Amino acid sequence: MMLPDSLLSSPIAHRGLHNLDQGIPENSRAAIRAAIEAGYPIEIDLQMSRDKQAIVFHDYDMRRLTGQSGPVQMRSAQDLAGIPILGGDETVPTLPEVLDLVAGKVPLLIELKDQDGGLGTAVGALETATAQALEGYSGDVALMSFNPHMVAELARLAPDRPRGLTTCGFLREDWLAIKQERLDELRSLPDIDRVGACFISHNVDDLGSRHVAKRHEAGFPILCWTVRSAQQEAEARKVADNVTFEGYTA
Template sequence: MTVPPLPQDFLRLPVAHRALHDTAQGRPENSRAAIRAAIEAGYAIEIDLQPSADGVPLVFHDYDLSRLTEARGPVRDLTAAEAGRVPLGHGDGEGIPTLAEVLDLVAGRVPLLVEIKDQDGALGPDVGPLEAATAAALAGYAGPVAVMSFNPHSVAEMARLAPDLPRGLVTDRFEAADWPVPADRRAALREIPDFDRVGAAFISHQAKDLGRGRVQDLRRAGVPVLCWTIRSPQAEADARRLADNVTFERYLAALPA
């Protein structure tokens, strides 16, 4: 299996988590305003994808609308057009964007790291439609872009659909409080057993768990290790001793000179 390498700009530029969001400045998570701010500042951008009712990738983190908008219910129950009319909270009235709209907005000016949210519910094999729609949207995109997911099956599907697209695994301690999946599945995922199988080029690991042996073994083997989510300069300094780049929010990470 061909493993496309992660472009170096993903290691050079700090990655703005869900774009450069700041609700006090009218920039909600994954909003156009937050994306424009990240581009202007020169940061790489991380975004999240959920599917719409009509199969369009929406740039939205949560499965439910209630935390990020004044609406209620699953985001996947809305068509893309309906989602576009749901204002993001603390914003300027803009609705939920599609991946295609974000690609047009970024237009290759900064690296774009795309997380495909798990649709199986248990990080299992029930995947496919969102990955296919994502691959179609990214076909022909000329800028630096990579995809990733907590679900190894999703990453394997992206390898099948878009073999030339850099891909990685989002990895974690997989604690029971955060992941309502069987204990044996969580224990297995902690050790990142699918890295080679899915043709991953990198991982993005939970910052508090960067010292895990498997993570550092991959890094010593030359695998780029990103991490999430860094929220202070001190946390960034600590993480950079064990990772190659950071995904940050709530402060401005230092850019390279």
């Protein structure tokens, strides 16, 4: 199992080709359509609804993106379909809706957000919903998560789908719910082989990591997030095989 070449050959639009100045919010249908029109691969994020459907939405809490408070998990997919995303005129989509919209026109990089709360073992529901939504989907797609237990579960539920780990420097201030010793362990990228990952998507600000360098030197595919300028992209490509970008034309 390998990462599709299509996810290595063109820059990947982070949460779709979003632009609030143009009324196109992140992870919206409009952002998906804009990326398809421009020919970019698309990165999207998944949370889970109360009725255990895969929802295309980045944050655990709804306030930043909708103005309404509370976790996505407390709303049904039907409820979410009626909640407008701030900055545009659309509501929160499900993964099946996005898959129907993309329909293989461009590749998809799908990140499943941690549902355990601490990158732990409380997994299964979102992975199941994702695998079910992807049944019969023939376009290029790869799956990833910060939580290695989720990636292992994806290996069980969707063994033929390329999967990877979302990674970073795991700094204390960014991961307050996780013990320091676990952060130190995660920083060394120990789970790649155990979960059968065929790539990582690493924080652009930590591409100087010796652990990333070791994988890069071995020819292991390295993606990175999130690049916000052409200058930053040029620097990132000294290590990364491809970039996930926003805020400029890559």
